[in-house]
Amino acid sequence: MRIEAKGLCKQFSRFVKSDEKNKKQRREDFFAVDHLSLHASAGEILGILGPNGAGKTTLLRMLGGIMKPDEGSVILSDDDGNVISDKNEIKKHIGYISGNTKLYNRFSIREMLMIFGDIYGIPKEECEKRAQEIIDLLDMKKFADNRIGALSTGQTQRAGIARTLMHSPSVYIFDEPTLGLDILSSETIISFMKKERERGCTVLYSTHYMEEAEYLCDRINMIYNGNLIAEGSPAELKKNTKTDNLRDAFRACMKEAANE
Amino acid sequence: MNKRIVASLYKKEIIDILRDKKTMLMMIVVPLVLYPLLFVGTMMLMKSMMNASTEKSYTVALDMTKDPAVMKSIFEEKGNEREYSFEFMTPEAGSSDKEMLEEGLIDVYITESVSDDRPYYNICYMASETDSRTAAGMADDVLSDYRTELTSSIIKEMSLSEDEILKPIKYVYKDYSSNEQNVGYIIGMIVPFLMIVSVLMGALYPAIDTTAGEKERGTLETMLTLPVSNRELITAKFLAVSTIAVGAALLNLFSMGALTVYTADTMNLAGSSSLQAASFIPALFITLLCVATFAMFASAVSLCVCIRAGSFKEAQNLSTPVMIVFMMAGMSTMIPNLELNTVTALIPIVNISLLINSLFRFDYDAGLILMVLVSNIAYSCLAVVFMSEIFAAEDVLFGDPSSSVKLLNRRDDIKKGGMPGIGDLILLFSVLLLVVLFAGGVFVLHLGAPGLMIEQGLIFFCPVAYAWYIKADMKKLFSVKAPTLKGIAGSLLAFGGTWILMMYLASLLTYLFPDQVVQNNNLTEIWEKSSLPIIIISSALFPAICEETAFRGFMLGTLKNRLTPAKAVIITGVLFGVYHMSLLQSITVGVLGILLAYIVSHEKSIFLSIGIHFMNNLAAVLISQYEEEVSAYMPYLDKPWVKVGLFIAAVVMLILGLFILNGRKKEKTAE
Numbered sequence: 001m002r003i004e005a006k007g008l009c010k011q012f013s014r015f016v017k018s019d020e021k022n023k024k025q026r027r028e029d030f031f032a033v034d035h036l037s038l039h040a041s042a043g044e045i046l047g048i049l050g051p052n053g054a055g056k057t058t059l060l061r062m063l064g065g066i067m068k069p070d071e072g073s074v075i076l077s078d079d080d081g082n083v084i085s086d087k088n089e090i091k092k093h094i095g096y097i098s099g100n101t102k103l104y105n106r107f108s109i110r111e112m113l114m115i116f117g118d119i120y121g122i123p124k125e126e127c128e129k130r131a132q133e134i135i136d137l138l139d140m141k142k143f144a145d146n147r148i149g150a151l152s153t154g155q156t157q158r159a160g161i162a163r164t165l166m167h168s169p170s171v172y173i174f175d176e177p178t179l180g181l182d183i184l185s186s187e188t189i190i191s192f193m194k195k196e197r198e199r200g201c202t203v204l205y206s207t208h209y210m211e212e213a214e215y216l217c218d219r220i221n222m223i224y225n226g227n228l229i230a231e232g233s234p235a236e237l238k239k240n241t242k243t244d245n246l247r248d249a250f251r252a253c254m255k256e257a258a259n260e
Numbered sequence: 261m262n263k264r265i266v267a268s269l270y271k272k273e274i275i276d277i278l279r280d281k282k283t284m285l286m287m288i289v290v291p292l293v294l295y296p297l298l299f300v301g302t303m304m305l306m307k308s309m310m311n312a313s314t315e316k317s318y319t320v321a322l323d324m325t326k327d328p329a330v331m332k333s334i335f336e337e338k339g340n341e342r343e344y345s346f347e348f349m350t351p352e353a354g355s356s357d358k359e360m361l362e363e364g365l366i367d368v369y370i371t372e373s374v375s376d377d378r379p380y381y382n383i384c385y386m387a388s389e390t391d392s393r394t395a396a397g398m399a400d401d402v403l404s405d406y407r408t409e410l411t412s413s414i415i416k417e418m419s420l421s422e423d424e425i426l427k428p429i430k431y432v433y434k435d436y437s438s439n440e441q442n443v444g445y446i447i448g449m450i451v452p453f454l455m456i457v458s459v460l461m462g463a464l465y466p467a468i469d470t471t472a473g474e475k476e477r478g479t480l481e482t483m484l485t486l487p488v489s490n491r492e493l494i495t496a497k498f499l500a501v502s503t504i505a506v507g508a509a510l511l512n513l514f515s516m517g518a519l520t521v522y523t524a525d526t527m528n529l530a531g532s533s534s535l536q537a538a539s540f541i542p543a544l545f546i547t548l549l550c551v552a553t554f555a556m557f558a559s560a561v562s563l564c565v566c567i568r569a570g571s572f573k574e575a576q577n578l579s580t581p582v583m584i585v586f587m588m589a590g591m592s593t594m595i596p597n598l599e600l601n602t603v604t605a606l607i608p609i610v611n612i613s614l615l616i617n618s619l620f621r622f623d624y625d626a627g628l629i630l631m632v633l634v635s636n637i638a639y640s641c642l643a644v645v646f647m648s649e650i651f652a653a654e655d656v657l658f659g660d661p662s663s664s665v666k667l668l669n670r671r672d673d674i675k676k677g678g679m680p681g682i683g684d685l686i687l688l689f690s691v692l693l694l695v696v697l698f699a700g701g702v703f704v705l706h707l708g709a710p711g712l713m714i715e716q717g718l719i720f721f722c723p724v725a726y727a728w729y730i731k732a733d734m735k736k737l738f739s740v741k742a743p744t745l746k747g748i749a750g751s752l753l754a755f756g757g758t759w760i761l762m763m764y765l766a767s768l769l770t771y772l773f774p775d776q777v778v779q780n781n782n783l784t785e786i787w788e789k790s791s792l793p794i795i796i797i798s799s800a801l802f803p804a805i806c807e808e809t810a811f812r813g814f815m816l817g818t819l820k821n822r823l824t825p826a827k828a829v830i831i832t833g834v835l836f837g838v839y840h841m842s843l844l845q846s847i848t849v850g851v852l853g854i855l856l857a858y859i860v861s862h863e864k865s866i867f868l869s870i871g872i873h874f875m876n877n878l879a880a881v882l883i884s885q886y887e888e889e890v891s892a893y894m895p896y897l898d899k900p901w902v903k904v905g906l907f908i909a910a911v912v913m914l915i916l917g918l919f920i921l922n923g924r925k926k927e928k929t930a931e
Contacts, residue, residue, distance in 0.1 A: 013675075066484040088487040096485040102478030104272075106279035118268035119486050163482070 001076050001093060001170040003202055004039040008072035010058050032058040034226035040202045047217035048206040055226040056206040057175055064096040064173045095164030098175030105149030109140060109159045113166050120167040134162045154185045174205040214246040224257040261491050269496030277466045277504055286465050287508045291515040299519050317345040318367040318395035325372050338402040361386050367395035440539045448620030449593050452613030454516055456590035459558045462508025464579050466501045467562035472575035491648035498559055498644050505555035543619040553636040554612045560643035593617040605631040608639055677733045679821040688726050709790045709798040720806035723814035738813035739866040747863040754917025755872045758855045760910035762848045769844045795881055804874035811836050812860040812869045825861050832857040862921050
C-alpha cells in the first residue's frame with residue numbers, strides 16, 4: 001500500500017524567557033511539523049532523517065494515527081485505487097513501533113498477541129494460529145509464555161515486533177527502532193525490515209544512524225524544524241551535496257537549512 | 261462503538277488489574293486479613309482493659325475528721341459487692357492532696373467535712389489519669405451505695421414504706437420496635453458509610469492504575485496504535501474498574517458482615533429472643549443493587565479525576581479531595597432529620613447512603629428506590645460519555661503539560677485570549693453549586709430579597725472573575741454582541757411558543773406526579789413581604805443577567821469550544837434544569853434552558869437570552885402577584901378548542917421562530 005501525507009501540521013507550545021532582565025517565562029507556540037507532505041510506495045523503505053527536535057517523532061505519530069494533526073491528512077491507497085482515510089481504518093493496515101510503545105508487563109507474549117488479535121477482529125482459531133506462527137518466526141518459543149516484565153531487552157524488542165505483526169500490516173512505521181540496541185539485536189530488526197520490503201510492504205523509518213540509513217533506505221526525507229529540506233535516494237542526496245557518504249550529506253543539508 | 265472491541269479491551273483491563281499485586285493487596289488482604297485482625301485486636305484490648313480495672317487494686321487516701329476505719333470498712337464492704345479492690349492509706353498531717361495525686365502515690369483522695377449538719381465528702385482525683393479516673397468512679401459508686409443504704413434505714417426508722425417515699429410515681433419503658441428493627445437501625449447507620457468507603461477504595465486504585473499507571477508504563481501509546489476509539493477505550497476501562505469496585509465492596513461487606521455476626525454470637529448481643537435474619541433479605545438484595553450502581557458511579561468519578569493525571573503521584577493527590585467528599589457524604593445518615601425524598605434522591609452519594617439506611621429500617625418506597633438507582637446509573641453514563649467526548653487519549657499522552665484547570669496555573673503563564681477548558685468548567689460550577697447551596701441559602705434566609713440579589717450577584721461574579729483570571733476572550737466566551745433585529749424577532753417568536761408549551765408540559769407533569777409539586781417556601785415568603793418593583797428586580801432582572809452569564813455565557817461558551825454546537829446546547833440546557841433541583845421544575849426549566857442556549861449559540865448574543873429569561877421570570881412573578889385577575893381568564897382557557905388552538909399556535913410560533921433563527925445562519929454561511 002502507498003501512504004501519503006498532505007500538509008501535515010502540528011503546533012506545540014513551550015516556555016521561553018521573555019527577556020534577560022526579567023526572569024519571567026512566557027508561552028510561545030511553535031510548529032513541530034510545519035505543513036509537511038510526503039509519500040512512500042509499496043515495496044519501499046523511506047528514511048526520515050533529521051536532528052533532535054526536528055519533528056520526526058511527531059510526524060511519524062501523525063502518520064500512524066496516534067496523534068491528530070492540527071491540519072492536513074493521511075491517506076492509504078492500494079494498486080486498485082481504493083483509498084482509506086478513516087483514522088481507525090488506517091490503523092488496521094499500519095504496524096507502528098517506537099521506543100515509547102511499551103508492552104503490557106503483566107501479560108505473556110502469547111496472551112498479548114491473542115488480545116491484540118481480538119481487538120483487530122481476527123477470529124480466535126486464526127488468532128491462535130497466527131500467534132504461533134509469529135512466535136516461531138521470531139524464535140520466541142522459549143519465553144512466549146513468560147510475563148513480558150521478566151524478559152530481557154532483546155527479547156522485549158522482539159516481542160514489540162511481534163505485536164505489530166499480528167494483523168499483517170502493509171505499512172510499517174518505525175521510530176528509531178535500533179536506538180540503544182546491540183549489533184545482533186539491530187540486525188534482527190534490519191533484516192526484518194528488508195524481508196517485509198521484499199514482501200511488498202511499505203516501511204517508514206527514522207534513525208540517527210547514517211550508515212544504517214544509507215544501507216537500507218530506497219529514499220530519504222530530511223527534516224529540519226518541521227520542514228522537509230531535502231528528498232531523494234541516498235545516491236541522489238550525496239550527488240546533490242557533492243559528498244561521498246550520507247553522514248556528510250546530512251551535515252551539508254542541515255548547515256544549509258540553518259543558514260536560511 | 262464496537263461491542264467486540266469493548267469486550268476484548270474489558271478482558272484485557274480486568275486481567276491487567278487482577279495481575280497487579282498492589283491492587284490485589286488492597287482488595288483481598290485489607291478486607292480479609294486486616295479488618296479481622298484489627299477487629300479482634302481491638303476486642304482483646306478492650307477486654308483486657310475491662311479486666312484490668314476490676315483486677316487492679318486502687319489506692320485511696322482517706323482524710324477523715326474522725327476515725328478513718330469507719331469509712332475504710334464502708335469502702336471494703338461496698339467495694340466487695342461490686343468486686344472492686346482498694347488499698348487504703350491515711351495521709352500525714354500537712355501533706356497536699358494535689359501533690360500526692362500528681363506524683364501518682366494515690367489514685368483518689370477522699371476528704372470529709374461537715375456542711376448543713378451533714379457529712380460532706382470531696383472525691384479528689386485527676387481526670388487526666390486513667391487509674392485516678394477509674395478510682396474516682398469507684399469511690400462515687402461506693403458512696404452512692406452507702407447513701408442509698410442510709411436513706412432506706414432512715415425511712416424504715418420512721419416506719420414508712422420505702423417504696424412509696426422513694427417512688428411516688430412509677431414508669432417503665434415499653435419498646436414496640438422489634439429486635440429486627442433495632443438491629444436494622446444500627447446497621448442502617450453504619451453500613452452506608454462502610455459501603456461507600458469500601459466501594460471508593462475498590463474503585464480508586466484500579467482507576468489510577470488503568471489511567472495514570474497506563475500512561476506511566478508507556479502502554480497507552482501502544483494502545484493508540486490499535487484501531488480503538490476513545491469511547492471504546494473509556495467504556496472498557498469504566499466497566500473494568502466498576503467490576504473490580506463491586507468485587508472489592510462485596511468482599512469488604514462480606515468480611516464486615518461475618519465479623520458482626522461473629523461478635524454478636526460470642527457476646528450474645530442479639531439478645532435471647534431469636535433474630536429473624538430472613539427479614540433483612542429484601543434490604544440486602546436492594547443494597548446489593550445499590551452497591552453495583554454505586555460502584556459504577558464511584559468508578560466514573562474516579563476515572564474522571566484520574567484520567568488527565570500525568571503520573572501516579574498526581575492521580576493520588578487528585579483523589580484525596582474525592583475521598584474526603586465521599587466520606588463526608590457517606591456520613592449523611594448521621595444527620596438527624598435528613599430523609600430520603602425526591603430532592604435528596606438526586607444528590608449523588610447522599611442518596612445511596614440514605615436509601616440503604618431507610619431499607620434497613622424496613623422503609624421501602626419503590627419510586628424513591630428507582631430514582632436513586634436510575635440517577636446513579638444516569639450520572640455514571642453521563643460521566644462516561646462526557647469523558648470520552650472531552651478527554652482524548654492522545655491529549656493525555658501528548659497534550660499540554662500545564663494543568664487542565666487553568667486556575668491552578670500562574671496568571672503570567674496563561675496565554676491571553678484563550679478559552680476555559682472542561683476542567684475549568686467543572687471547577688467553577690462545583691464552586692457555584694456550593695455558593696448557591698450554602699452561602700446563597702444563608703443570605704436568602706436572613707436578608708430576604710436583598711439576599712436573593714447577593715446570591716445572584718455571586719453567580720454573576722464567579723464566572724466573570726474566573727474568566728478574567730485565565731485571561732479568556734471575554735467577548736467570545738460570554739457572547740457579548742448586540743442582537744440583530746431578525747435575531748430578536750426569531751427568538752421572541754420561539755420563546756412565545758416555548759413558553760406556552762412549557763405551561764402544557766407543567767400541567768401534564770403536575771397531573772402525572774401530583775406528589776412532586778413543591779412550593780418554594782423561601783421564595784413565596786419573600787414575594788409576600790416585598791413590594792412589586794423589588795420582587796421584579798430580585799426575582800426577574802437579577803436572575804436573568806446573572807444566570808445567563810454563568811450558563812449561556814461561561815458554560816455554553818466553554819462547551820461550544822470543545823463539542824459540537826448541538827451537544828453544547830443540550831448539555832447546557834439539561835444542567836440548567838438540574839441546577840433548579842426539583843423534579844418537575846427541572847424538566848420545564850431544562851426545556852427553556854435548551855432554547856436559550858440554542859438562541860445564544862446561533863445569534864452569539866447573550867442579550868437575547870437575558871431578555872427572554874427576564875420575560876419568563878417576569879411572567880411568573882406577575883401571575884403569582886395578580887392571581888385573582890389571572891384566574892378570571894381561566895374559564896376561557898379551559899375550553900377544549902382554546903386549548904387545542906393555543907397548542908397549535910404555540911407549535912407554529914416555535915417553528916416559525918426557529919425558522920427565522922436558522923434562516924439567518926444560512927444567509928451568513930452563504931455570504
